Amino acid sequence: MVKYKKEDRQKLLKLYIERDPFLTDEALAERLNVSIQTIRLDRQVLKIPEHRVRIKRVAEEVDEIKSIMLEDVIGEIVNVKLNESGTSVFNVEEAHVFNNNTLTRGHFLFAQANSLCVAMINVPLALTKSANIEFRKPVHLGDRVVAHAKVVQTIGKIATIRVESFVEDILVFVGEFEMYFKNEGESK
Amino acid sequence: MVKYKKEDRQKLLKLYIERDPFLTDEALAERLNVSIQTIRLDRQVLKIPEHRVRIKRVAEEVDEIKSIMLEDVIGEIVNVKLNESGTSVFNVEEAHVFNNNTLTRGHFLFAQANSLCVAMINVPLALTKSANIEFRKPVHLGDRVVAHAKVVQTIGKIATIRVESFVEDILVFVGEFEMYFKNEGESK
DNA sequence: CCCCATTTAGTAGTTGGTACTAATTTAGTA
DNA sequence: TACTAAATTAGTACCAACTACTAAATGGGG
Numbered sequence: 275m276v277k278y279k280k281e282d283r284q285k286l287l288k289l290y291i292e293r294d295p296f297l298t299d300e301a302l303a304e305r306l307n308v309s310i311q312t313i314r315l316d317r318q319v320l321k322i323p324e325h326r327v328r329i330k331r332v333a334e335e336v337d338e339i340k341s342i343m344l345e346d347v348i349g350e351i352v353n354v355k356l357n358e359s360g361t362s363v364f365n366v367e368e369a370h371v372f373n374n375n376t377l378t379r380g381h382f383l384f385a386q387a388n389s390l391c392v393a394m395i396n397v398p399l400a401l402t403k404s405a406n407i408e409f410r411k412p413v414h415l416g417d418r419v420v421a422h423a424k425v426v427q428t429i430g431k432i433a434t435i436r437v438e439s440f441v442e443d444i445l446v447f448v449g450e451f452e453m454y455f456k457n458e459g460e461s462k
Numbered sequence: 463m464v465k466y467k468k469e470d471r472q473k474l475l476k477l478y479i480e481r482d483p484f485l486t487d488e489a490l491a492e493r494l495n496v497s498i499q500t501i502r503l504d505r506q507v508l509k510i511p512e513h514r515v516r517i518k519r520v521a522e523e524v525d526e527i528k529s530i531m532l533e534d535v536i537g538e539i540v541n542v543k544l545n546e547s548g549t550s551v552f553n554v555e556e557a558h559v560f561n562n563n564t565l566t567r568g569h570f571l572f573a574q575a576n577s578l579c580v581a582m583i584n585v586p587l588a589l590t591k592s593a594n595i596e597f598r599k600p601v602h603l604g605d606r607v608v609a610h611a612k613v614v615q616t617i618g619k620i621a622t623i624r625v626e627s628f629v630e631d632i633l634v635f636v637g638e639f640e641m642y643f644k645n646e647g648e649s650k
Numbered sequence: 651c652c653c654c655a656t657t658t659a660g661t662a663g664t665t666g667g668t669a670c671t672a673a674t675t676t677a678g679t680a
Numbered sequence: 681t682a683c684t685a686a687a688t689t690a691g692t693a694c695c696a697a698c699t700a701c702t703a704a705a706t707g708g709g710g
Contacts (some may be wrong), residue, residue: 280687296521298666309689314668324667326514326696333484333521339528346560346567372534379534380590381573388568401597402568408592468656486697497658502699512698514665 277307284316295328342369347393348385349421356396357425357433362386364419376415383413383447387437390423391451395433399456403432407449417441431455465495472504483516530557535581536573537609544584545613545621550574552607564603571601571635575625578611579639583621587644591620595637605629619643 278286283306290297290305299317303310317324323331349364364386366378384407392400413419421439428434432452439447466474471494478485478493485493487501494501505512511519537552552574554566572595580588601607609627616622620640627635 296518300666310667311689311691312687315688318668326666329517329521330484332524333517335524336520336527339524339531348569369531379573380576381536381569384572385567385569401600404594404596406592406594409590412589488697499658499660500656503657506699514697 283308283312284320287313287316288320288322291322291328295332296325298325339369342367347389348382349389349419351390351393354394356394357428358394359425360390360394360423362390362393362421362423364421366413366415366417366419368415371415378413378415378417380409383409383419383439384449386419386421387423387439387447387449388451390421390437391435391453394423394425394435395453395455397455401454401456403452403454405449405451407447409447411441411444411446413441413446419446421447426450471496471500472508475501475504476508476510479510479516483520484513486513527557530555535577536570537577537607539578539581542582544582545616546582547613548578548582548611550578550581550609550611552609554601554603554605554607556603559603566601566603566605566607568597571597571607571627572637574607574609575611575627575635575637576639578609578625579623579641582611582613582623583641583643585643589642589644591640591642593637593639595635597635599629599632599634601629601634607634609635614638 286306287302290302297305299310299313303313306313316322322328349362351360351362354360364382366382370378370382372379384405387407388402388405391402419439419441421437423435423437426434426436432454435451435453437447437449437451438445474494475490478490487498487505491498491501504510510516537550539548539550542548552570554570558566558570560567572593575595576590576593579590607627607629609625611623611625614622614624620642623639623641625635625637625639626633
């Protein structure tokens with residue numbers, strides 16, 4: 275049954291809605307022990323949109339996040355000579371960096387290189403058997419990472435591919451991938 | 463100005479809504495060249511919920527995807543002796559597998575191992591310098607991957623950590639990670 | 651031509667609001 | 681303490697995008 279001061283209440287309101295945009299004015303009014311009208315006024319001065327709009331915005335994020343995160347391929351593969359060489363471009367966005375700074379999480383650099391290797395193999399399904407990688411320099415939010423891959427060897431069902439990734443001519447990542455050609459129906 | 467047969471229209475309706483859940487009955491009515499009432503009847507027999515509900519469901523998905531994908535740590539770290547050993551458990555969900563089958567994308571296994579290594583180092587910021595990894599067996603949707611890590615060596619600012627990941631006693635992944643202790647303010 | 655399925659129209663009620671005015675309560679101060 | 685201004689609450693009309701219902705119109709096959 276606590277009554278907050280206007281200022282505190284508005285801060286709390288903002289916080290609550292940030293944490294849970296699904297809260298309606300009614301629920302917020304109960305939680306903050308004021309009338310619905312007060313909540314509406316508060317939202318107005320704080321420029322917080324109504325429930326429907328908030329939900330819609332969250333929902334629209336799906337497309338972005340899905341397209342960024344659920345893609346099979348990390349980075350855009352721009353230039354592939356099958357079983358020979360290839361290039362992939364990857365722009366580091368919010369979703370790829372650590373929450374508390376602008377450093378790119380290493381597994382996206384790995385994923386870019388790995389995706390590129392998979393794309394270069396001209397069989398229905400290629401699996402990564404092993405990799406030997408090195409992170410040379412940190413990569414940051416907004417960086418444009420260009421990965422170049424070259425097949426260095428193919429023995430039987432295994433291809434060895436060397437990948438070098440650059441941010442503006444600076445080598446940030448190198449890796450050597452062994453790719454395994456998986457045949458149809460095989461479970462390995 | 464095409465008029466569809468009932469059956470065709472209902473199939474189209476389903477398709478449209480799947481592709482874009484943001485479509486209102488009004489928009490659908492226009493697109494299918496029937497009245498709003500017909501759309502409502504169709505939705506009713508097809509058990510497709512109303513606009514608001516659809517949006518809300520999509521929005522709720524965001525939270526799931528976000529929590530799965532935007533975490534800094536892949537897998538739950540359950541048991542860490544700093545600078546010594548650690549264990550992480552990672553359940554393979556929809557978001558982690560290739561779109562056209564149930565195979566786990568390799569970079570999540572890498573990410574799990576890598577996250578675990580970072581967590582084991584008792585400094586504000588640890589960076590992966592290099593890694594030597596092997597994918598031994600494919601991992602599938604629903605699998606529970608348990609990664610065990612052990613520090614095998616620490617020389618100066620570099621620790622070497624060995625990671626072995628299992629799905630029900632089957633070794634699916636091994637890796638050796640070189641972690642670099644980054645000091646405050648250093649940019650490397 | 652009739653009949654039944656299909657489609658459309660129309661009404662009342664719901665949720666979660668906007669936008670507005672007006673009344674009431676609370677707090678600060680002379 | 682009385683007055684005033686700020687803050688809060690109440691109340692009204694309106695909106696989108698529905699549900700749930702009834703009723704009327706249309707259309708096609710036998």
